[in-house]
Amino acid sequence: xxxxxxxxxxxxxxxxxxxxxxxxxxxxxxxxxxxxxxxxxxxxxxxxxxxxxxxxxxxxxxxxxxxxxxxxxxxxxxxxxxxxxxxxxxxxxxxxxxxxxxxxxxxxxxxxxxxxxxxxxxxxxxxxxxxxxxxxxxxxxxxxxxxxxxxxxxxxxxxxxxxxxxxxxxxxxxxx
Amino acid sequence: xxxxxxxxxxxxxxxxxxxxxxxxxxxxxxxxxxxxxxxxxxxxxxxxxxxxxxxxxxxxxxxxxxxxxxxxxxxxxxxxxxxxxxxxxxxxxxxxxxxx
Numbered sequence: 001x002x003x004x005x006x007x008x009x010x011x012x013x014x015x016x017x018x019x020x021x022x023x024x025x026x027x028x029x030x031x032x033x034x035x036x037x038x039x040x041x042x043x044x045x046x047x048x049x050x051x052x053x054x055x056x057x058x059x060x061x062x063x064x065x066x067x068x069x070x071x072x073x074x075x076x077x078x079x080x081x082x083x084x085x086x087x088x089x090x091x092x093x094x095x096x097x098x099x100x101x102x103x104x105x106x107x108x109x110x111x112x113x114x115x116x117x118x119x120x121x122x123x124x125x126x127x128x129x130x131x132x133x134x135x136x137x138x139x140x141x142x143x144x145x146x147x148x149x150x151x152x153x154x155x156x157x158x159x160x161x162x163x164x165x166x167x168x169x170x171x172x173x174x175x176x
Numbered sequence: 177x178x179x180x181x182x183x184x185x186x187x188x189x190x191x192x193x194x195x196x197x198x199x200x201x202x203x204x205x206x207x208x209x210x211x212x213x214x215x216x217x218x219x220x221x222x223x224x225x226x227x228x229x230x231x232x233x234x235x236x237x238x239x240x241x242x243x244x245x246x247x248x249x250x251x252x253x254x255x256x257x258x259x260x261x262x263x264x265x266x267x268x269x270x271x272x273x274x275x276x
Contacts, residue, residue, distance in 0.1 A: 005179075007184070008179060008183075008211075009182075010181065010187055012182060012183070012186045013204050015186060015190065015220075016186060016190070016193075017247060019189070019190050019193040019194070019213055020193065020214060022193070022194075022197055022206075022210060023193065023196060023200070023201075024192055028205045028206050028209075028266075031203075031205075031206050031209055032209060034201045034213060035209050035213060038190070038216065042219075044219055045183065045223075046223055048181075049179075049182050049183075049223065049224070049227040050227065051223055051226070051227055052234060052236050053239070054219075054223055054235050054238050054239070056178050057238070057239060057242050058242075061243075061246055062212075062216075062245070063244045065246060065250045066212065066245065067244060069250075069253060070205065070208070070209065070249070070253070073253050073256070073257065074205060076257075077205070077257075077260055077266060079205070081202075081265055081266050081267065082265060082267050083202040083203040083206075083265065083267035084203065085270075086202060086267075087201060087202065087203075087269075088200045088201065088202065088268075089199070089200055089201070089202050089269065091199070091200070092200055095196060095199035095200045096196060096200070099192045099193075099195045099196035099199065100192070102191075102192055102195055103188055103189065103191070106188045106191065106192075107185070107188055108219060110188065111182050120191035127192055129184065131237060133227070133230075133232065137232045138232060138235050138236065138239075141232045141233060141235075142236050142239065143206065145233070145236075146233075146236050146240075149236075149240055150240075151222070152264070153240060153244070156243065156244065156247050157243065157246075157247055159247075160246075160247035160249050160250045160251055161250070161260065163251050164251050164254045166256070167251065167254040167255055167258060168254050168257075168258070170258075171254075171257075171258035171261060
């Protein structure tokens with residue numbers, strides 16, 4: 001087991017621990033911190049795999065934008081909420097059974113698929129990892145082949161901004 | 177256990193944990209964060225397969241998914257804020273009028 005392999009297992013354990021902690025933490029701020037830990041571990045996994053672009057985006061967009069937004073909202077809202085005291089809803093056992101069934105079904109589907117047996121192109125611990133995933137091939141692929149999708153995301157973001165403003169304003173009108 | 181199966185197993189575990197969290201937790205913000213965990217599990221599987229086959233298109237897809245996730249959270253959080261302003265709680269069991 002080389003160093004990259006050990007790092008991969010370490011980050012995988014971190015991501016899993018963050019996910020488990022999210023189920024048990026009482027206060028939403030702790031849930032948010034567990035999720036941030038899980039996301040940073042995933043960014044570590046991407047970096048070990050050599051997909052540095054995705055690792056940077058994971059930290060910048062997810063941890064830097066989405067989770068900071070989430071943390072602000074948690075601080076904005078009331079701390080003494082009844083949902084902080086009673087963490088779980090009424091249907092604990094059926095939910096656990098359903099989630100387990102989904103996990104088993106996904107595992108069965110993945111183990112039967114042939115994607116996992118695809119030829120190993122990029123192996124871990126290469127002397128020069130991530131040359132296929134450097135910024136330049138990513139940028140060329142994004143702006144030459146997928147430029148239309150890239151432009152469409154700007155339309156999507158505009159729609160999201162307008163929708164967010166509309167939601168906030170309609171709520172104000174109801175409050176009077 | 178090779179790396180791809182480790183990462184795919186981890187992504188399935190994260191997805192299932194997020195799904196469980198969405199179903200059992202009462203707090204609306206915690207449910208949102210569990211949905212983010214589900215999305216992270218899916219993204220991990222995309223990256224694992226893209227890294228295995230050295231497909232650069234996979235990273236472009238992940239980038240687009242990130243943008244969509246940012247847009248999703250930008251709409252979801254104002255909705256949660258409006259709900260909590262109207263009911264004065266984040267407990268989803270108080271939002272009875274959302275029943276279908």
